Amino acid sequence: MSESIERIKQIIEDLFNIDDTTLNADSSALTVPEWDSMGQLMLVLELEQQFNIHISPEESEKLTSIAAIAELVAGAN
Amino acid sequence: MDEIFQIKTAYKTAVDENNLAVAANLASRLLSLSPTLGTAQLIVNTLTQEIPGRLSVKKKVAFLRSYTVEPAIPLMRALSRIYGIDLIVKVGAFNAYTQEIIDTSSWLYQFDPDIVIIAVQTRDIAPSVWYGLTDVRRDGAPGVVEDLLSPILSLIVQLRTSSNAAIIVQAFEQPTVENAGLMDSRRSIGQSELIREMNHCLNRFAVSCSGVYVLDYDGLIARHGRLQWVDEKKWLTSRSPISADCLIYIAREYLRFIVPLSNRQCKVLAVDLDNTLWGGVVGEDGVSGILIGQEYPGAAYLAMQRAILDIRDRGVLLAVSSKNNEADALEALDKRQEMLLRSHHFAAIRINWKDKSQNLREIAAELNVGIENLAFVDDNPVERHRILLELPEVTVIDLPPDPSGYAAALRASPVFERLSVTAEDRNRGQYYAEQRDRKQLELSSTSLEDFYRSLQMSAEIVSVGPDSVARIAQLTQKTNQFNMTTRRYSESEVLSLNERANWQLFGIRIVDRFGDNGIVGVVFLHILDDIVDIDTFLLSCRVIGRTVETAMLAYCEEIARSAGCKRIRGWFLQTRKNDPASQVYCNHRFECVERSESGILWELNLTDNSIASPEWIAKQFV
Numbered sequence: 001m002s003e004s005i006e007r008i009k010q011i012i013e014d015l016f017n018i019d020d021t022t023l024n025a026d027s028s029a030l031t032v033p034e035w036d037s038m039g040q041l042m043l044v045l046e047l048e049q050q051f052n053i054h055i056s057p058e059e060s061e062k063l064t065s066i067a068a069i070a071e072l073v074a075g076a077n
Numbered sequence: 078m079d080e081i082f083q084i085k086t087a088y089k090t091a092v093d094e095n096n097l098a099v100a101a102n103l104a105s106r107l108l109s110l111s112p113t114l115g116t117a118q119l120i121v122n123t124l125t126q127e128i129p130g131r132l133s134v135k136k137k138v139a140f141l142r143s144y145t146v147e148p149a150i151p152l153m154r155a156l157s158r159i160y161g162i163d164l165i166v167k168v169g170a171f172n173a174y175t176q177e178i179i180d181t182s183s184w185l186y187q188f189d190p191d192i193v194i195i196a197v198q199t200r201d202i203a204p205s206v207w208y209g210l211t212d213v214r215r216d217g218a219p220g221v222v223e224d225l226l227s228p229i230l231s232l233i234v235q236l237r238t239s240s241n242a243a244i245i246v247q248a249f250e251q252p253t254v255e256n257a258g259l260m261d262s263r264r265s266i267g268q269s270e271l272i273r274e275m276n277h278c279l280n281r282f283a284v285s286c287s288g289v290y291v292l293d294y295d296g297l298i299a300r301h302g303r304l305q306w307v308d309e310k311k312w313l314t315s316r317s318p319i320s321a322d323c324l325i326y327i328a329r330e331y332l333r334f335i336v337p338l339s340n341r342q343c344k345v346l347a348v349d350l351d352n353t354l355w356g357g358v359v360g361e362d363g364v365s366g367i368l369i370g371q372e373y374p375g376a377a378y379l380a381m382q383r384a385i386l387d388i389r390d391r392g393v394l395l396a397v398s399s400k401n402n403e404a405d406a407l408e409a410l411d412k413r414q415e416m417l418l419r420s421h422h423f424a425a426i427r428i429n430w431k432d433k434s435q436n437l438r439e440i441a442a443e444l445n446v447g448i449e450n451l452a453f454v455d456d457n458p459v460e461r462h463r464i465l466l467e468l469p470e471v472t473v474i475d476l477p478p479d480p481s482g483y484a485a486a487l488r489a490s491p492v493f494e495r496l497s498v499t500a501e502d503r504n505r506g507q508y509y510a511e512q513r514d515r516k517q518l519e520l521s522s523t524s525l526e527d528f529y530r531s532l533q534m535s536a537e538i539v540s541v542g543p544d545s546v547a548r549i550a551q552l553t554q555k556t557n558q559f560n561m562t563t564r565r566y567s568e569s570e571v572l573s574l575n576e577r578a579n580w581q582l583f584g585i586r587i588v589d590r591f592g593d594n595g596i597v598g599v600v601f602l603h604i605l606d607d608i609v610d611i612d613t614f615l616l617s618c619r620v621i622g623r624t625v626e627t628a629m630l631a632y633c634e635e636i637a638r639s640a641g642c643k644r645i646r647g648w649f650l651q652t653r654k655n656d657p658a659s660q661v662y663c664n665h666r667f668e669c670v671e672r673s674e675s676g677i678l679w680e681l682n683l684t685d686n687s688i689a690s691p692e693w694i695a696k697q698f699v
Contacts, residue, residue, distance in 0.1 A: 014115035017122045038147055041311070042114050045148055045321040049113045057314040 004070045012066065015039075015046055028065035051076060081111045089123070097128040098469030099462070101159045106475065108155060112325035117151035124158045128469055134339045138166045139190035139242070141174035143201035145317035152328035153335075160332075160491070162339045171316065172201065178236045186239065192338055193242045194292075194331065195233070198318065199249040199272060202229050206271055209256060221266070222274045230282055233289060241570050243288050243338050245331075248276045250295045253303050287546065288569040290496060292330060301326050329489075336491035340554050340565070343472055343492040344446050346388055347437055349455035350399035350406050350428070354382060354418060356480065359409045360402055370415040377480040382417040384484040388493045389422060392502025394444055394509065396425040398436045398453070403428040424509040433460055434467040444509070445618045447557065447654065452492050456480075497547040497568075501595035508619060511591040526693070529624060532589045535695035536628050539584040539596055541575040548596045549584045552615060556599075557654040559626075560615040561647055561661070579604045581636055585629055587620055594619055598629050602636060609637040611647030614661075621657060624691045630665055631690035634683065643683055650676035
């Protein structure tokens with residue numbers, strides 16, 4: 001789990017061009033300004049490619065924090 | 078995963094060490110292995126320095142759209158960075174393109190883009206065709222296609238009139254399955270056939286409309302698989318129709334337009350021989366032992382040679398840079414029967430044991446092009462890496478380990494794309510062979526004037542028209558050396574300037590005893606009261622040193638006198654490359670009247686001066 005949190009932090013850092021050190025498991029759409037609705041679409045597209053998964057609209061709605069993403073990715077593997 | 082991580086680490090090191098050509102090459106590999114938005118953002122945010130020798134180009138791109146294009150933008154910007162192009166992208170509102178085009182005070186015109194991409198889908202432009210065939214049940218009625226297209230075509234015409242931007246229109250895609258199923262093909266005009274006809278009509282329209290290009294969207298989707306392309310869930314939730322894995326393909330398709338529109342295309346392709354044009358090493362395996370021909374693996378190399386010839390047909394010059402014994406290699410090229418490429422296809426040949434970077438420099442000098450106009454292809458990754466380090470200006474094309482992928486890798490490179498191919502382009506290789514004969518004559522002539530006379534030159538003044546505009550615009554974009562002001566004009570800018578009453582634009586075509594050189598000079602004159610101002614005056618390096626510039630200036634004088642002007646003036650604006658043109662005005666008795674940081678303003682008073690056209694250039698004014 002912690003390994004995937006690290007990887008997701010890295011993904012979010014690259015995608016939104018922000019500093020890794022400011023991110024933690026609780027980082028969310030509320031704390032990261034770039035993580036708006038277009039950011040959410042980009043993030044879902046990125047996760048689908050990085051983890052080779054398909055994310056449904058229902059799942060996508062729940063992906064509002066790094067912890068929630070880690071949980072989804074862990075479940076998918 | 079490991080390979081991606083390694084390349085990413087190497088990329089970051091290259092950026093830190095400022096090895097920017099290496100970094101750009103690694104970025105390109107990274108985007109091939111991991112074509113994700115995160116990779117793209119990383120590149121956009123880190124590959125920000127100018128690659129040495131490649132002047133960075135800024136281009137403004139406006140999207141007019143009916144769907145969510147945003148996810149493709151980071152990928153398109155990252156790919157552009159690899160070619161030294163910095164894109165500034167703005168996106169219009171959903172389905173607002175009609176207002177945005179019609180309202181000349183809209184953001185679109187304020188943004189003043191260089192490139193407009195019209196990203197629309199069949200379902201938006203022709204809903205009746207997409208959702209059912211209710212409107213077109215008049216099966217095959219004449220004018221159906223024209224009626225469907227006329228709103229979008231008149232918008233494009235409007236945009237063409239109000240903006241000088243290059244316009245890229247996305248053509249219409251087919252549905253995954255036709256609405257009528259198998260019956261579609263049995264109607265007198267089915268959905269699938271109708272969409273094909275719409276695309277045909279759109280293509281014909283674009284060919285007739287300067288600066289308008291069609292992106293074959295349906296062909297692109299078909300290439301990568303229609304079922305893979307569409308992400309129905311994201312279409313329904315976010316109006317984003319393209320699946321994550323396919324975003325890179327649309328971005329690469331945009332690049333095929335953006336690279337030539339940014340003048341980042343290469344003029345010369347330098348190729349290696351052993352294991353690139355044929356399998357094996359001619360020095361060891363012998364002329365009959367190397368692999369080339371209809372049978373695999375020779376067939377893979379034959380496909381590579383075919384791709385190289387196709388690129389030559391677009392006007393790209395070919396050169397050889399190979400470590401070999403020259404006699405062996407030339408024998409293989411010219412004696413081996415199955416070979417498609419022969420030594421006469423190459424404008425410059427360097428077969429020796431010298432460093433390849435030295436050879437590439439010599440090739441650029443011999444062909445009179447800047448080193449940044451060279452592309453280099455070699456099967457050996459070590460040679461490629463050395464060129465990246467030693468000649469960062471050169472575009473190095475990576476080949477996959479398997480030769481069956483060579484031809485595709487070469488064909489995929491956007492640096493060989495041309496948006497219009499002129500007759501001059503097609504015959505360029507030929508010109509260089511003729512040029513060698515001209516040099517021979519120069520050596521055997523006793524005096525310079527004898528040499529000029531022996532060339533039997535004749536000049537024709539060519540006005541701007543449908544047959545000449547592409548070449549005239551191209552010369553303003555590509556001529557660096559013999560160019561007074563280095564002002565770049567697109568085809569549509571040339572056309573609109575030509576419309577203006579106080580402007581006179583012309584090209585000059587030179588024919589000599591060795592052949593037709595085509596249009597080799599361009600002059601744009603702005604007539605202001607009693608002064609003729611030379612806005613643009615340039616000559617292709619093909620005819621430098623043959624007094625063609627004197628004939629052009631003499632014609633400028635004729636225009637000036639018939640317009641009642643007393644003076645001709647023109648700026649020489651210094652660049653890194655236009656030194657060959659610096660003395661032209663001075664040599665024709667122009668006087669320096671103003672100096673600024675950017676250059677010198679020269680003026681010729683016509684009351685007591687006149688320029689005689691050289692007697693050895695026959696005039697054929699039409």
